[in-house]
Amino acid sequence: MKILTGNDLKTGEVIWWDGESWSRHVDDAVDVGDAADAILAREDAARRVNSGYAIEASQEGDRVRPAHIKDRVRALGPTVRPDLTLKPDDPDAIREVV
Amino acid sequence: MYLYDSYDQAMVDARVEEFRDQAQRRLEGRITEEQFRPLRLMNGLYLQLHAYMLRVAIPYGTLNSTQMHMLADIADKYDRGYGHFTTRQNIQYNWIKLEETADLLADLASVEMHAIQTSGNCIRNISSDHFAGAAADELVDPRPYAELLRQWSSFHPEFSYLPRKFKIAVIAAETDRAAMKLHDIGIQIIKNDAGELGAAFYVGGGMGRTPMIAPMIREFVPLDQLITYAEACLRVYNRYGRRDNKYKARIKILVHELGKEEYTAQVEEEFKHMLEQGVEPPFAELERLRTFFEDPAFADGAKTVDRSDPDFALWVDRNTHRHKRDNYVSAVISLKPVGGIPGDASAEQMHLMADLAKEFSFDELRVMHTQNIVLPHVRIADLHALWTRLEAAGLGAPNLDTIEDIIACPGLDYCSLANARSIPLAQRISERFAENGRTEELGELKLKISGCINACGHHHAGHIGILGVDKKGTENYQLLLGGSEAQDTSLGKITGRGFDENGVIDAIETVTDIYLEKREDGERFLDTYRRIGMDPFKEALYD
Numbered sequence: 001m002k003i004l005t006g007n008d009l010k011t012g013e014v015i016w017w018d019g020e021s022w023s024r025h026v027d028d029a030v031d032v033g034d035a036a037d038a039i040l041a042r043e044d045a046a047r048r049v050n051s052g053y054a055i056e057a058s059q060e061g062d063r064v065r066p067a068h069i070k071d072r073v074r075a076l077g078p079t080v081r082p083d084l085t086l087k088p089d090d091p092d093a094i095r096e097v098v
Numbered sequence: 099m100y101l102y103d104s105y106d107q108a109m110v111d112a113r114v115e116e117f118r119d120q121a122q123r124r125l126e127g128r129i130t131e132e133q134f135r136p137l138r139l140m141n142g143l144y145l146q147l148h149a150y151m152l153r154v155a156i157p158y159g160t161l162n163s164t165q166m167h168m169l170a171d172i173a174d175k176y177d178r179g180y181g182h183f184t185t186r187q188n189i190q191y192n193w194i195k196l197e198e199t200a201d202l203l204a205d206l207a208s209v210e211m212h213a214i215q216t217s218g219n220c221i222r223n224i225s226s227d228h229f230a231g232a233a234a235d236e237l238v239d240p241r242p243y244a245e246l247l248r249q250w251s252s253f254h255p256e257f258s259y260l261p262r263k264f265k266i267a268v269i270a271a272e273t274d275r276a277a278m279k280l281h282d283i284g285i286q287i288i289k290n291d292a293g294e295l296g297a298a299f300y301v302g303g304g305m306g307r308t309p310m311i312a313p314m315i316r317e318f319v320p321l322d323q324l325i326t327y328a329e330a331c332l333r334v335y336n337r338y339g340r341r342d343n344k345y346k347a348r349i350k351i352l353v354h355e356l357g358k359e360e361y362t363a364q365v366e367e368e369f370k371h372m373l374e375q376g377v378e379p380p381f382a383e384l385e386r387l388r389t390f391f392e393d394p395a396f397a398d399g400a401k402t403v404d405r406s407d408p409d410f411a412l413w414v415d416r417n418t419h420r421h422k423r424d425n426y427v428s429a430v431i432s433l434k435p436v437g438g439i440p441g442d443a444s445a446e447q448m449h450l451m452a453d454l455a456k457e458f459s460f461d462e463l464r465v466m467h468t469q470n471i472v473l474p475h476v477r478i479a480d481l482h483a484l485w486t487r488l489e490a491a492g493l494g495a496p497n498l499d500t501i502e503d504i505i506a507c508p509g510l511d512y513c514s515l516a517n518a519r520s521i522p523l524a525q526r527i528s529e530r531f532a533e534n535g536r537t538e539e540l541g542e543l544k545l546k547i548s549g550c551i552n553a554c555g556h557h558h559a560g561h562i563g564i565l566g567v568d569k570k571g572t573e574n575y576q577l578l579l580g581g582s583e584a585q586d587t588s589l590g591k592i593t594g595r596g597f598d599e600n601g602v603i604d605a606i607e608t609v610t611d612i613y614l615e616k617r618e619d620g621e622r623f624l625d626t627y628r629r630i631g632m633d634p635f636k637e638a639l640y641d
Contacts, residue, residue, distance in 0.1 A: 009124075010197045011149070011195045012149035012150035012193075013148075013149060014147075014149075047127050050145070069572070069573065070147070070510060070514075070516075073510055073511065074148065077148060078192075079511055079519065080521045084193075098573075
C-alpha cells in the first residue's frame with residue numbers, strides 16, 4: 001500500500017494521512033493508490049502538512065507498517081527514549097520498529 | 099569570556115525580529131516551504147525526523163552559568179526537558195515548534211546567544227581547544243583569535259553563500275584537542291624562531307564521505323595579517339569551489355583537485371592583493387578582545403588530593419586535566435554514563451552544571467567536541483566537593499578517553515539523513531565493557547560512531563570507528579580501525595564486510611581482545627594498531 005506522511009507546519013510533529021485529515025498515528029494511515037500527488041498538493045497548499053511525501057507500507061491486521069526503518073522510527077519516536085515515543089507503555093514497540 | 103557590545107546585541111536582536119516575521123509569513127502561507135527553508139536554516143532550524151530541530155551556537159564551546167541556565171530553561175520551556183551537546187561544541191534541541199521558535203531565539207538573545215550560521219553554506223561556529231585558557235601546555239589562549247574570526251565571519255556578506263558549509267578550528271598547543279586538521283581551515287597559533295606569535299594554516303581537511311587531512315599551506319602568518327590570510331583562503335574557495343555537485347563542493351575537494359601547491363599559490367596571490375586593500379582589522383581590536391579572556395583571580399591552595407577514596411581517585415586520574423596553575427585542574431563532567439545517550443543532558447543536569455561552574459570554576463563552562471562538559475578552572479582543594487555533587491547527580495562517570503567515552507551522532511533515532519542508529523550501539527558497548535570490567539585495562543581508546551557517511555560522529559577519526567549504513571533496508575555497521583583526530587591525525591581503515599547490531603558489538607570486543615594480546619608496554623590501542631597493522635584484527639574478525 002502507499003501511504004502519505006509529513007510534518008505539522010506549526011509543531012513539526014510527524015503526521016499521517018487518514019483519508020480525511022492528518023493523524024499522529026501511523027495505524028490510521030490509508031492506502032492512497034494513485035492519488036498521492038493530488039492529495040499532497042492540496043494539503044500543502046492549505047498548510048495542513050509540511051514536506052509531505054508518499055511511502056510504501058503494509059497492512060498487518062489493524063496495524064500499518066512502513067516499509068523502511070526510517071519511517072517506522074518516525075512513526076514511533078526515538079527508540080532510545082521510550083518515554084518520548086507514542087507508545088511509552090508498550091514493551092514490544094521498539095522491537096517491532098527494528 | 100567575550101561579552102556583547104551594543105552592536106552585537108543589536109544585530110542579534112534584529113535577527114530575532116527578522117526571523118519572527120519570516121516564520122509568521124510561512125505560517126500564514128505568504129511564503130512557501132521552498133522559500134522559507136533557506137531562511138530557517140540560516141537560523142539553525144532544521145526539519146528533522148520527528149520535529150523541528152534547533153542548533154544553538156556556543157562560540158568555541160565557551161559559556162557562562164547564566165547561559166547554561168538559559169539552555170536548561172529552553173529545554174524545559176520549548177523542548178522536552180533535555181538537550182544534546184554536539185561534536186561541534188554546540189547544543190541541539192529535538193522537539194521545537196515553529197510557532198515558538200522566535201520566542202526561543204529572543205530568550206537566547208537575552209543571554210548573548212543565538213543560532214545564526216549553525217546551518218547553511220556559510221562559515222559555521224568557530225571551534226577550539228576546550229581547555230583553552232587553562233591548559234598547562236598551551237602557548238597562548240586561542241580564544242581571542244577564535245573570537246576575532248567569529249566576528250569577522252558573522253554576517254560576512256562575501257561568504258554567506260559559499261559552495262558548501264565551512265568549518266574553522268583554532269588551537270594554540272602542540273596537543274590538538276580540536277581535530278584541527280580535519281577542518282576546512284585549521285589554525286595553530288605558534289611562535290617563530292624570532293619569538294613572534296603567528297599562525298600556521300592547514301586548509302582542506304574534513305570528514306564526511308571523502309575524509310581528508312588538511313595539508314599545511316603556510317607555516318607562519320603574522321598575527322596582524324590573520325584575517326587577511328583567512329579571507330584569501332575563503333576567496334579562492336568561493337571563486338573556484340564546485341557548485342555543480344554538493345558532494346564535491348567542500349574546500350577539501352578543491353585543494354585536492356588543484357593540488358596543494360596550486361591552491362597555495364592562488365591564495366598567496368590573493369593574499370598579496372588583499373594586503374594592499376587593507377582589509378585587516380586594526381591590531382588594537384585583537385588586543386581589545388584579549389582583555390575579555392584574562393585569567394580569573396586564581397587563589398592559592400592544595401596541590402594534591404586525598405586519594406583514600408578509590409572512586410574519587412579514579413575520577414581525578416581520568417577526568418581532570420593539567421592546568422597552567424599547579425593548584426588548579428580542568429575537570430571534565432562526563433555526559434557518558436554507562437548505558438546513557440552520549441551528549442544528552444537534562445534541564446536539571448544543565449542547571450546543576452551551571453551552579454557548579456558558578457561555585458567552583460569562575461562561572462565558566464566549556465563544551466567539548468567529544469560531547470562532555472568542562473569546568474576549566476577548579477581548585478584542587480575543591481575537587482572532592484565537586485566530585486561528590488557530580489556523583490550524587492549521576493554525572494561522575496570516570497571514563498574520559500576510555501572505550502565508554504563514546505562519540506555518537508544522533509543517528510536514525512533523530513536524524514533524517516541517517517541510515518542507521520548510533521546511540522543504541524554506544525549504549526550497548528558502554529554496558530558491555532562496564533560489565534566485563536575491561537575499561538580501565540584498555541586505557542585510552544577513542545570509539546566514535548556515525549549513523550551515516552556524513553560522519554557527524556567522527557568515525558573516520560576514531561581509534562575504533564563505526565559507520566552505520568543501509569543494507570537493503572536494514573541497519574548494517576562497518577568497522578574502522580586506526581583513526582585519530584589528535585596531533586597525530588590519521589584516518590581509519592575499514593576492516594572488511596559489515597556487521598549487524600549484535601555482530602558489531604561482538605566485533606568491538608574481538609578487536610580489543612587482539613589489542614590486549616598483542617600490546618607492548620605503554621602502548622595505547624592506536625599504537626598497537628599502527629605497529630602490527632590491520633591483518634591480525636582482520637583474521638580475528640573474519641577467519
